Amino acid sequence: MKTRVIEIGVLVVAAVGCVIAYLGKPNIFGWHSGFVFSPTVSLIIIVLIGVSLLWMLIRTLQNRLVGRRIVFLYVGIAISLPLFMSITQNIVVSENVRDVYTALDELDPGEKVLVSFDYDPPSAPELQPMAEAFLAECFKRKLKVIIIGLWPMGPIQANMAIDTVMERMGLDSTQLVYGVDYCNLGYQAGNEFVIQRMGTSFEAMFGNDVRGTPYREVPLVKNVKNFSNIDYSFNLSSGFVGTVEWVQVAVSRYGLRLGAGNTAVQAPTVYPYLRAGLLTGLLAGMNGAAEFEKLTDFKGKATIFMLSQTFSHVIVIAFIIIGNVAFFRGGRKTALKGGSE
């Protein structure tokens, strides 16, 4: 009964927090944008968190184990508090990210870029900032962007990214013309077979775009027959079907030039292709997105969220250390059960 009361209490607090956060959106009450801790306050908070972790380590040494709810609380703090902090981090651009930028640099205005949105909202925190920065860079360079999706939600994620980019770049529909500067061919079922078929005919797989316009009536793609008419392609993916299938079919069979943006979890699976030179660059996880934002000077959510990522990584490492201290302190057996409650 007590546990149920606590759970309901936590839910109520979370719900109230959500309502306050929603009301705090700039377009309602507008206090959110001004609600930022100064660097001094941010540092004090970091020191307090560090001291509390040290205290927990000492408690663990005294055989008083930390409960999992405490771990949840710290992860919540590590993710949410940095959103209000004014600390800036020095993001170092890696070679893999620079390769994507260089590939765009080598294209001339008017050349065609195929972007495949193969993800859904759960992966959006990592992949949406990549999509926005990549599209913004393409539009800045006057490249023509053809969008497709092998995941049902992909084309809508693309629409959302384009809306954000247009708003941030101050473009309207007359400056960035649908069908001329970019187009969205929508979703097609069939996974890697869609990629394979696109090798011979785009039109066979995408008869209409998302607006219902027949393929041949979309000015941007009416002369695009297959991959040989594409100058560069970029795949945003978080699983199957994704970068691996694009490499195996489009790159190895049809010689498509491909860069990729993957979630941090999926990125290790594409490293063999990257090392083999089959991928022209890789943006891996939120870090990759933040690096690309820095490179393209299109700072967005990835740069902001990197502080939360830093905090959460440090917190997880701290708790793994505490867990291992408990493990060795408890004679390697008793501590194994510890911390489950």
Added chain:
Amino acid sequence: MRREVPLFITGIVGVVFVVSYFIPAAPFCYLDSKFSDWFSIVQACAIVLGALNLIVISTKKVVGRKEKWGYPVAIVVSFIIVIAAGVGGGREYMTTGTSFDWLYRYSYVPLSSTMYAILAFYVASASYRAFRARNVEATMLLVAAFLVMLGRVPVGDVVTSFMPIGARMSDLQQWIMDFPQTAGQRAVMIGIALGLVSTALRVILGIERSHLGGGD
């Protein structure tokens, strides 16, 4: 016939796909394209079939007042609302500003993101409880995880700022990703590929029939 026909289709399609990869000329390239089209059509039909199946099962649960029948009500109601929004939006239902788009942005996105975000808490808790340096292998994994986790965020370079460039935490994690990790991935991939080839051969030759269902 219920088993022979699917086996025959599987065998023919499999052989055509294998041959067309090495001989991209008529008639194989033509057949390859046709079979790819068919696959897309079959998969699109499977999506519809899956959705209908979900609705039938959910409706039965609601009508029969089965245990936790409130959840199927949510499924059916959500399904109807989204279908109505999609159909009502016409051919441009996916474009910005439609009711379908509104539903997607303000209900589906936050709900599914929330579900996935909970994972962060479970990962942290599971790491705390289970990620132990029990033996040499586990310790190596633990050390590699520490280095990669720290190297993937800017604080890693801050901690090792006294080191020369090229030997800092981000460089170390990049080395781990480029060499030991990639080597491991390649080993796994080669193993999977060999397994796939043998399984594909068994399916094409009709030796493996479990995918047809019904035992055997």
